Amino acid sequence: MHQPQLLNCPAPAKLNLFLHITGRRADGYHLLQSVFQLIDRCDSLDFYVRQDGEIHRLNQVHGVPEQDDLVIKAARLLQSYTGTLQGAEIHLHKNLPMGGGLGGGSSDAATTLIALNHLWKCNLNRQTLMQLGLQLGADVPFFIYGQNAFVEGIGEQMQAVSTSDQWFIVIEPGVHVPTPTIFSAKELTRNTKPVRITDFSNAAKVEWKNDMQAVACALHPEIAAVIHWLKQFELHQGDAKMTGSGSCVFCAFPNEEAAKKVFKQVPSQWTSWIAKALQQHPINLKVNL
Structure with missing residues (x-):
């Protein structure tokens, strides 16, 4: 059966x-x-x-x-x-x-x-x-x-929340960052002023950052090196940043062509790929919840 x-x-x-x-x-x-x-x-x-x-x-x-x-x-x-x-x-x-x-x-x-x-x-x-x-x-x-x-x-x-239909280059620096290590660091910023969801569409008023990034970069210079390299291609200051508690770093681009142009220049010692923003989880096409 x-x-x-x-x-x-x-x-x-x-x-x-x-x-x-x-x-x-x-x-x-x-x-x-x-x-x-x-x-x-x-x-x-x-x-x-x-x-x-x-x-x-x-x-x-x-x-x-x-x-x-x-x-x-x-x-x-x-x-x-x-x-x-x-x-x-x-x-x-x-x-x-x-x-x-x-x-x-x-x-x-x-x-x-x-x-x-x-x-x-x-x-x-x-x-x-x-x-x-x-x-x-x-x-x-x-x-x-x-x-x-x-x-x-x-x-x-x-x-x-609705986000832009953009493309990303994601770079993996080759280091593993255990989340508890970042959260337990004394240097971690823990008092960033809260924002509202409405602020997200008006990005000029807010510095959009990753509060874990400074600690991760201090522990792993490889992450800092990737961010520094990607910064030369930023459309807006702060676009190139770490995701989560690391170690992957990403930068947003308005279309696939712009992303591919930069992707060709990524140094070979890093694992990298291009990804497209999704608005919905793709399993929604398979399973109705």
Whole structure:
């Protein structure tokens, strides 16, 4: 008997168009404001339903044992929450770098929750899946939300925002930045003045920056070198910046032609690619939530 399956499920990267840290909660979590931008660079996952309740990853992922993989944790969380007797085999095609600030692991977990909710016929709505996702990581709810967002709190408060149809060059400097290292640094700016979502469309009034960038650059001069190189191609001051807690660096361009022109000049010691801004999560074309 043929088992239900869902193949080539996209798990897109995100860029932080800015990232301001506005304070810190009593429990140590940092309060932030950011605009999360989906891009068309993705991991991809294949899901095959099992009837025996077992959950397994079909392939090795370098540096991530199966039991530590957010994909497996997401599947088990959904299984536990819904009480389904079904299981799954999952093949993860990893395309996004780990420790790059692109949200790859969180995106993989979100796609897993969305796909298995559909395959297992759990019928949970988007809001419930977002609440489950928050147990796995602060970025997971955004990828379930499924569109670009102005994000506040610890990353769980979202408002839809329209962003420019632009292109990006993303450069991976070849270093891994553990997020806890950045958040625990004494030098981290934690008192940036809060902005409003309406300010985002009127960028001239606000300095859009990444508050984690200075700490990451001090720890990893390679990141600073990439930012310095990309700055010569900025349309607006501050366009070239790090995403998330690093290490990937990006710069926006108005069209594909402009991005390709600069892309040809990227020094060969760095891994780089061109990405297009998305307005919607591409899994929305496969699965209705």
